[in-house]
Amino acid sequence: MSKHRSAPTLDDVAKAAGVSTATVSRCLNTPQQVVEATRKRVLSAVDSLGYTPNFAARVMAARRSFTIGAIIPTMENAIFARGLQAFQEEIHKQGYTLLVSSSAYQPAAEEEQIRTLVARGADGLLLIGHDRDAQIYDYLERRKVPALVAWSFLPNEPIPSVGFDNRRAMEALTSKIIELGHTRLATISGISKGNDRARLRIQGIKDAMSRHDLSQDDLSVIETSYEIENGADAFKHLMSNDNPPTAVLCGNDVLAVGAVRQAQQMGLRVPEDVSITGFDDIELARIVAPALTTVHVPHRDMGRKAAQALIQMIESNAPGKSVELPTHIVGRESLLGLNS
Amino acid sequence: MSKHRSAPTLDDVAKAAGVSTATVSRCLNTPQQVVEATRKRVLSAVDSLGYTPNFAARVMAARRSFTIGAIIPTMENAIFARGLQAFQEEIHKQGYTLLVSSSAYQPAAEEEQIRTLVARGADGLLLIGHDRDAQIYDYLERRKVPALVAWSFLPNEPIPSVGFDNRRAMEALTSKIIELGHTRLATISGISKGNDRARLRIQGIKDAMSRHDLSQDDLSVIETSYEIENGADAFKHLMSNDNPPTAVLCGNDVLAVGAVRQAQQMGLRVPEDVSITGFDDIELARIVAPALTTVHVPHRDMGRKAAQALIQMIESNAPGKSVELPTHIVGRESLLGLNS
DNA sequence: TTGTAAGCGTTATCAA
DNA sequence: TTGATAACGCTTACAA
Numbered sequence: 001m002s003k004h005r006s007a008p009t010l011d012d013v014a015k016a017a018g019v020s021t022a023t024v025s026r027c028l029n030t031p032q033q034v035v036e037a038t039r040k041r042v043l044s045a046v047d048s049l050g051y052t053p054n055f056a057a058r059v060m061a062a063r064r065s066f067t068i069g070a071i072i073p074t075m076e077n078a079i080f081a082r083g084l085q086a087f088q089e090e091i092h093k094q095g096y097t098l099l100v101s102s103s104a105y106q107p108a109a110e111e112e113q114i115r116t117l118v119a120r121g122a123d124g125l126l127l128i129g130h131d132r133d134a135q136i137y138d139y140l141e142r143r144k145v146p147a148l149v150a151w152s153f154l155p156n157e158p159i160p161s162v163g164f165d166n167r168r169a170m171e172a173l174t175s176k177i178i179e180l181g182h183t184r185l186a187t188i189s190g191i192s193k194g195n196d197r198a199r200l201r202i203q204g205i206k207d208a209m210s211r212h213d214l215s216q217d218d219l220s221v222i223e224t225s226y227e228i229e230n231g232a233d234a235f236k237h238l239m240s241n242d243n244p245p246t247a248v249l250c251g252n253d254v255l256a257v258g259a260v261r262q263a264q265q266m267g268l269r270v271p272e273d274v275s276i277t278g279f280d281d282i283e284l285a286r287i288v289a290p291a292l293t294t295v296h297v298p299h300r301d302m303g304r305k306a307a308q309a310l311i312q313m314i315e316s317n318a319p320g321k322s323v324e325l326p327t328h329i330v331g332r333e334s335l336l337g338l339n340s
Numbered sequence: 341m342s343k344h345r346s347a348p349t350l351d352d353v354a355k356a357a358g359v360s361t362a363t364v365s366r367c368l369n370t371p372q373q374v375v376e377a378t379r380k381r382v383l384s385a386v387d388s389l390g391y392t393p394n395f396a397a398r399v400m401a402a403r404r405s406f407t408i409g410a411i412i413p414t415m416e417n418a419i420f421a422r423g424l425q426a427f428q429e430e431i432h433k434q435g436y437t438l439l440v441s442s443s444a445y446q447p448a449a450e451e452e453q454i455r456t457l458v459a460r461g462a463d464g465l466l467l468i469g470h471d472r473d474a475q476i477y478d479y480l481e482r483r484k485v486p487a488l489v490a491w492s493f494l495p496n497e498p499i500p501s502v503g504f505d506n507r508r509a510m511e512a513l514t515s516k517i518i519e520l521g522h523t524r525l526a527t528i529s530g531i532s533k534g535n536d537r538a539r540l541r542i543q544g545i546k547d548a549m550s551r552h553d554l555s556q557d558d559l560s561v562i563e564t565s566y567e568i569e570n571g572a573d574a575f576k577h578l579m580s581n582d583n584p585p586t587a588v589l590c591g592n593d594v595l596a597v598g599a600v601r602q603a604q605q606m607g608l609r610v611p612e613d614v615s616i617t618g619f620d621d622i623e624l625a626r627i628v629a630p631a632l633t634t635v636h637v638p639h640r641d642m643g644r645k646a647a648q649a650l651i652q653m654i655e656s657n658a659p660g661k662s663v664e665l666p667t668h669i670v671g672r673e674s675l676l677g678l679n680s
Numbered sequence: 681t682t683g684t685a686a687g688c689g690t691t692a693t694c695a696a
Numbered sequence: 697t698t699g700a701t702a703a704c705g706c707t708t709a710c711a712a
């Protein structure tokens with residue numbers, strides 16, 4: 001058993017302290033099970049050897065990793081940053097480590113990441129939104145890996161969710177806009193395929209239009225991926241119509257910022273010439289000028305509650321219960337009433 | 341060997357295909373070593389069982405994880421997002437997986453994360469900046485884990501770096517500002533303790549002042565952590581002096597955005613009443629109005645080159661060579677010459 | 681080209 | 697309270 005200069009193992013510590021590996025393991029994991037004297041001896045051996053447990057070995061033996069995986073659609077913009085930060089703080093507090101990966105909004109990539117995280121021994125998974133292949137849920141079920149959805153609240157889906165009602169939130173915002181006198185509406189949405197948040201936000205706009213006796217057909221919809229430049233391009237396209245909208249509802253703040261900047265480049269005043277709204281209420285929404293009227297999402301609260309719910313599922317081995325969080329409209333400068 | 345409904349193992353696949361576990365392993369790792377007929381049989385067994393290799397077991401046996409760890413100071417703002425994204429794309433292309441964690445600018449947290457990542461079997465580590473305890477470098481050395489620094493280029497430090505010269509970049513920007521007629525300068529810097537980037541940027545300002553016969557004592561310095569609100573507070577403080585600066589150089593774009601917004605709230609025009617500059621050239625710098633004059637950092641290029649260099653170190657087991665990348669000044673609206 | 685079998689560093693069961 | 701020792705699932709000499 002030659003050990004030149006590689007990492008010290010449990011065995012090394014055991015020898016140094018004159019005990020068995022089992023005792024060393026207990027000192028580290030269930031200290032109360034070992035008497036003070038030996039514990040001290042062992043811990044000082046641990047210290048002087050600079051021992052750190054080998055994670056892979058531990059996972060294999062314990063069949064448990066104290067690791068939680070999260071797969072988010074993107075890290076490129078700040079949409080998920082705050083919520084994820086809160087999620088990670090909470091699970092850390094409870095002794096878990098977070099593994100994050102990004103799917104770049106690609107279902108195939110997401111599926112691969114899920115398998116990767118499960119193979120890495122994740123004790124549980126945080127996913128964004130409900131829309132994905134049924135076989136993924138089967139897989140998770142078979143592997144008995146608890147999973148939870150955030151950023152969307154749909155209690156009848158296969159796995160529980162901690163989030164908000166995207167449809168109703170957008171309906172509320174749209175109603176407000178219509179009540180301000182706008183009738184020519186347009187939306188710059190994220191790609192709705194495979195994205196329940198985007199899909200339901202569009203639906204929410206239509207709900208409000210119906211309720212206010214506007215024809216849903218009058219809603220111009222452009223779907224594009226969530227980048228500032230795309231928001232700008234879409235806005236340009238929308239405004240080049242014969243009968244351009246007086247209010248453009250964006251699927252999120254990032255697209256809205258692109259729209260605002262494009263408006264300015266086109267010499268349009270926001271909100272005097274055209275109103276623009278966002279969704280999410282990330283920092284960007286306050287920074288852009290004019291600041292965005294948007295839907296506030298309780299990111300940190302959602303992150304924290306999701307963490308608690310997921311850990312609950314992991315540790316109790318129980319089904320897990322969904323939690324709905326409230327959103328509200330934040331009125332800022334980018335939305336103005338129509339005084340004909 | 342009961343296996344109720346838990347994950348299929350190599351052994352299950354081997355039995356299903358009528359071969360040994362070694363052959364299955366080879367099919368997955370070195371397919372060219374096994375003849376077509378058996379390979380096909382094995383792979384179809386893999387498929388029909390839905391087999392995924394157990395990562396922990398693989399790491400233990402192979403003593404190699406194809407995982408690279410990165411510890412960045414913060415995920416809260418976008419400073420590191422682009423570079424890290426490029427880093428991850430490049431290592432992914434080469435078959436590695438990225439594990440990211442954030443130290444929240446706390447040296448103790450960073451050290452813990454380093455140990456955690458090493459215990460998790462990371463084949464290499466990406467760190468930000470050079471300033472840290474010498475014992476960490478010892479530890480990495482003993483464990484023989486290759487590490488590389490980014491966002492800073494200092495070729496004489498203990499580990500190689502792929503980055504840029506923070507000091508010289510800031511000196512260039514400052515020189516330009518001085519040549520525009522500004523003499524009353526101030527800086528809102530990140531906390532310089534334990535942060536070579538922040539420290540060297542301040543030093544760069546002083547270099548330029550000396551070179552232009554301004555007294556370094558005339559530079560007001562406020563150090564604060566990298567958040568928009570802190571930039572705003574610091575700016576307010578600076579401008580409340582009897583003899584306020586005509587140009588405020590910020591340690592990064594985030595602080596600069598805070599300063600710009602505070603200026604506007606105080607009724608000061610930027611840049612007519614006061615010039616403000618940033619550093620990094622993240623997206624925010626273009627979005628804020630007025631857009632920021634800032635130092636452009638080649639984030640994506642740096643991320644990609646860092647990935648290549650680190651993988652090189654891992655696979656060749658060689659020391660690794662540092663790479664310096666150029667930066668340049670991006671002139672936008674927030675900086676104006678002093679006429680009078 | 682394929683199989684055998686010895687690790688890899690823990691945890692956990694069972695005895696002592 | 698502690699110690700032996702059998703897993704855990706995979707890779708990799710070495711042998712066939």
